[in-house]
Structures are given as C-alpha cells and as structure tokens.
Amino acid sequence: MTHFSWTVDGSIVGVYLLATMIAGIMVRKYVGKVEHFLLAGREMDVYLGIASLAATEFGVVTCMYTAQNGYTKGFAGATPGILSCVAMFLVGYTGFCIKPLRDSGVMTIPELFERKYGAGVRWLAGVVIVLGGLLNMGVFLRIGGEFLVVACGFDARYLEITMTILLVAVAVYTIMGGMLSVLVTDFLQFVVMSAGLIVVTFLILDKVGWSTMVDTVQRKYGDGGFNPFVNADMGWKYVLFNLLLNTAAVLTWQTSIARVLSAKDTETGRKVYTRTAFFFVCRFLIPGIWGIAALSMLTPELLSTLSPAMQKNASLYAMPLFLGQAVPVGLMGLLIAAMLAADMSTDSSYMITWGGVIYNDIMAPFRKTRWSEKKGLLWNRAIVAGIGIFLLVYGLWYPLEGDLWDYLTLTGAIYLSSMSILLIACCYWKKANNWGAYAGIVFGAVLPTAYLLLDKTWKFQVLDAAGKAVLNADGTPKMDSYVNWSVGPHLFGILTFLLVGVAMVAGSLLKPAPEPETPQSAPDQPGAGQGERA
C-alpha cells in the first residue's frame, strides 16, 4: 500500500504536466530555421544552460541506477558521480576539446570530423553515435514506467499506456518547438525535479537517520561500502573504466555537447560545464542515499510484494518500493511530479539531440543541394517523431537483465570510446587521418556490441563449491555468461578504450603520405571536404 492519493498528489502532478505542455508549445512560434530547432538559435545563456544540462542528465532511469548503486554498493556507489564531476570541471575549466569544437561553429561533432577526416567518417560517426545513443535510451521508458508502478502502486497493466501518453506529450512539444521547447521545459523541470529531490532527501535523512544508513552499509558491505577500491564488485577496474567513460561522456555525449553548441559563445559553454560539474555528485549521491535508505528499511516481507519479474532484479526496484512506503500524501505528488519532470526533460533532450545527428550527419549525403528551412524543419520533426516510435517499440520488448548501469555504460561505450578519441585526435593531433578514424570507429563499435551479444548468448550454469546448481530466488538455475565471468564489463571497457586508441594511432601512421602534387581537397586536410551542411 503506497501513499499516493489521486486527489491531492494527482492534482499536483496534473498542474505540473499542464504547465509544462503550455510552456513547451508556446515557444514554437520562435522556430523559423533548422538552427533554431536544433540549437535554439545558439542563444542559450549560462543559467538556462545549467538548468537544462542538469535536468537532461537526470532522468528516472538515472535515479533508478544510481539508487541501485547505493543499494548494492553503499556510499561507494556514488564514485562515478565524483569522477564525472572532476572530468566535467576540468574540461570546462581548460576548454579541452570543447573550445575548438564550439569555436568551429559546427552543429554536431561528426560535422567537425568531416573537416579533418572527410565526409565518409562524418557519416559513419553519425551512424555510430545514433546507434549507441538510441540503444542507450531504449530502456528509459520502461524503467520510468516501472518506477511509477512500484512507487505509486499503479496497476502494472497500465504501464504501457501511461508510458505512451507521457511520451506523446513530450513528443508534441519537442516536435513543435525543438531545442527551444526543450530548454524552456527543462528549466521548469529542473525547478520541480530539484525541489522534489531535496525535500525527499531531507525527509529520508530525518526518518531513517544517517547513523542507521552508515551502520547498514558497514554491516552489509564492510569497508567496501565506503571505499570503491576495496569493494568486491568495484576495485580499480571499475574506477578506471568509469573515469574513462565519464570523461568521454563529458567530451562527446550528445545531450551534454548540445549545450556547449547551443551556448551563445564558447565562454558561456565552458561556464555551463564548470558550474554544472558538482551537480554530477548530487546526481549519484542523492538517489544513492535513497537506495541506502531502502537497504536499511526494507524487510524481506516488503520485498516479496514486488512482482515475480521485479524480484529477479530487486535491487533496482527497492528504492521506489521504499519511497512508496516512506513518502506521505502531498509530498508523494511532489515526488512523482519531480520524477516525471526528470523523465520528460531527458526524453525530449535525447530525441532532439540524437535527431539532430540523424539530420545533420547521416542525411548529409542526401542533401546534394541546399534544402529550404521549411523542408529542413519538416524532416527534423519527422525524425523526432520516428525516434519517439522507436522508443515505444524498443522500450517495450527489450528484456533488461543484470545491472542497469552496466547496460547503459556498455551501450554508451559503443560510441563514447571511439568518438572521444577521434575528437581528441581531431583537435590536437596533426597526423590523425581518416584511416585511423575508420579503424577507431570500427573497434569502438564492434567490441562493446560483441560483448553484449556474447553476454546474452554464451552462458553457463553457476555451481557452488560442492558442484550443485545455484538457484535464483524464484527457484530457477542461476546463469552467468563466459565473458562476464572471465573478463567482466569493466576490464572489457578499459580494453576497448585502449584498443580504439591504438587503432587510431596505428591507422593514421599506416596511411601513406600524400604525393606532393595531391590537391588540397584530400579528405584528411583540415577544412577540406566540408560538403553540404545545414
């Protein structure tokens, strides 16, 4: 039995949804060009940028996996947030990569690649970015819906229809107003989301108590619950992989980099990064505390109220189950509005930024002549609608197993490793060329994809020391995959970054030097082969 009241909490949620829709749709009249639709006319200032970046980077899915980290790893589970904060602050402070990127005036990272590596690399980079990004966001809807089902006690049969209505609402204002609607609604969503996160965290600290949470983590995980280097599930491989991954995400994650590119100038883009950096600690620590509180308070009897399917992955659903019991009527409305705000801002931003890559880079070869702004806008709107349909279909049938954060990091790694290395080489290595770029993209995409496939298909039955089959909570035999057992996702991720770097360097050095009479339009000459751009 949860504390969600349709009269009180439902009204709060309804008012929030109505205000968001009105704000999102109202700004559509300012969209007259593709640049307005994709980058808000590059008119975004610092504080709006901070609100938008923070709202985008915190969805229900974020809340779920960071709380899962707290539940399964204790305070040490917030380590990726600290690493992300350090990476974002240093990149913003130094302008590493983002300064040349914003100075270049491009709309997307692949567009910059074309100047260094040629049109082919731009197109392939666009494909890889979209593939990684869409696979990554494919699980957002279901996880968001499941949060609502568990926290509010909704009937699970209505999960799909609730998700669909929410996505349609987001798609409507995103299709109409593009990045402008995304920025304005992100601002509202940041305020609602932050108010909910802060109030609920203070409530939890008051109800559960700091010492109870610390004692629980100490009892369950020992020193590993506080120190990632001595945690059995983490260690140096986890820390190093997350450092590489978060640095790569800061440099190339489409939703983050879109804020740099939408900023009114380079200095504003850098300020958005330095001033949002600490939010990434909050992003992991606050839901992590919710997860630790769930670990402290939930009894096996309460956990058994989860559906059989959810009990297989109980660590993921423990936090919403706990909140459903702990948050009183009235505050529950604020919490649900906050979570919807988090989810909607993430979905809208993901749709517009990945849609931007599809239009600007993947469709670039099809725009032999310059398209009118009207035609460009029509195509962009159609692409956003298409991404929405993909989200519905993929989000409904993909069966998520295991650790959500590991799924997200692996699908993200499909492009994060290659794009980050290509970007660094593009900005700072004169000898980098298209051979190295192709090699880097192929290694960066194939290795994580192969891991995902092998992890799903190449499995064995887990046996205990006596040779007997280990069983899951529901009595089925416990299975593990050979790649997870022998290498594991973290070492595999580190090796992927390493191999992509080697491929980039080796490929670039292996390419024969151009003949002296080669015209300047060779694809690896900076500024050459720019082709048609939006």
Place this chain on the structure above:
Amino acid sequence: MSFDSTHWFWWLLTAAALLWYSTITVYIAFKGALDIKHMLARLKASAETSEAPPK
C-alpha cells in the same frame, strides 16, 4: 545528521551536495527565468530583422 568523524568524507560530501543543490536551485530559478526572457527577446528581434524589407 550530526557530524560523523568515522566516515567524514561521505558525511561532508552529502552535506555539501544538499547545501549546494538547495542554493543553486533557488538561484537558477531566478536567473534561468531571466535567461529565457532575454533569449526569446533576442530571437524575436532577430526574426523581425530578417523579415524587415530591404531599405
């Protein structure tokens, strides 16, 4: 939530996160609204400039 000297790092980080996040939310609520107002004004002005007939 009295000071925890044993796990001081996580206690301080949690306190800093809550303090910073509470402050920045209020601050951004005001400054962000101004940013939106100015952004829309600039977009409106630029649309009017591009639509104006050549002199």
